Amino acid sequence: xxxxxxxPSRDICQRGTSLTIQCQVDSQVTMMFWYRQQPxxxxxxxxxxxxxxxxxxxxxxxIDKFPISRPNLTFSTLTVSNMSPEDSSIYLCSxxxxxxxxxxxxxxxxxxxx
Amino acid sequence: xNSVTQMEGPVTLSEEAFLxxxxxxxxxxxxxxxxYVQYPGEGLQLLLKAxxxxxxxxxxxxxxxxxxxxxxxHLEKGSVQVSDSxxxxxxxxxxxxxxxxxxxxxxxxxxxxx
Numbered sequence: 001x002x003x004x005x006x007x008p009s010r011d012i013c014q015r016g017t018s019l020t021i022q023c024q025v026d027s028q029v030t031m032m033f034w035y036r037q038q039p040x041x042x043x044x045x046x047x048x049x050x051x052x053x054x055x056x057x058x059x060x061x062x063i064d065k066f067p068i069s070r071p072n073l074t075f076s077t078l079t080v081s082n083m084s085p086e087d088s089s090i091y092l093c094s095x096x097x098x099x100x101x102x103x104x105x106x107x108x109x110x111x112x113x114x
Numbered sequence: 115x116n117s118v119t120q121m122e123g124p125v126t127l128s129e130e131a132f133l134x135x136x137x138x139x140x141x142x143x144x145x146x147x148x149x150y151v152q153y154p155g156e157g158l159q160l161l162l163k164a165x166x167x168x169x170x171x172x173x174x175x176x177x178x179x180x181x182x183x184x185x186x187x188h189l190e191k192g193s194v195q196v197s198d199s200x201x202x203x204x205x206x207x208x209x210x211x212x213x214x215x216x217x218x219x220x221x222x223x224x225x226x227x228x
Contacts, residue, residue: 006157031214033214033215033216041220041221042203042218042219042220042221043158043203043216043218044218045215045216045217048214048215092157092158094216096214102160102163103148103160103207103216104160105150105157105158105159106157107156107157108157
């Protein structure tokens with residue numbers, strides 16, 4: 001299975017600022033996903049990031065708020081823009097490997113907006 | 115749409131007790147089913163999976179059987195340990211246009227006391 005390095009692991013940010021989260025995979029993968037886990041809640045898919053094309057966003061999430069880059073098959077970033085306290089969550093990246101039909105998750109970024 | 119429903123938590127057990135966490139799903143087609151575990155302060159780890167009806171996934175003493183007739187994928191363990199204390203998520207991938215995406219249940223907090 002793939003190994004994912006996600007940075008930063010946690011951050012405390014001022015409202016109105018932006019934070020970029022990085023996700024590095026140790027192998028080339030076609031499909032990468034970004035999820036949000038609000039306090040005490042389950043995981044919700046934000047968007048699918050495919051190399052060479054625009055990210056596909058789920059209902060309730062927009063590119064202006066959560067811009068995503070996918071410059072190559074091993075790396076992606078998620079930016080949380082113009083943050084408010086409601087954005088305080090854990091953000092996780094995930095990859096899907098067809099070889100073992102498996103999903104691997106990064107360790108997550110715990111974001112607190114004050 | 116696709117959805118996953120888990121039993122209400124939290125669940126509190128004594129060490130060596132039997133564990134069942136119920137999971138039912140709604141999906142079009144033939145989804146793949148997963149159980150993920152999130153230990154305190156850590157990211158998600160795949161616990162087990164089943165990709166077709168009647169498959170049984172197993173790992174670390176945990177088991178779950180894909181029951182198409184009851185649209186269920188209940189998690190069981192015969193004798194829990196304190197180290198099993200974590201949050202457990204049931205999830206599905208519906209395939210088709212949802213290829214690669216996971217839909218999660220709300221999570222069940224398990225606490226095991228010595």
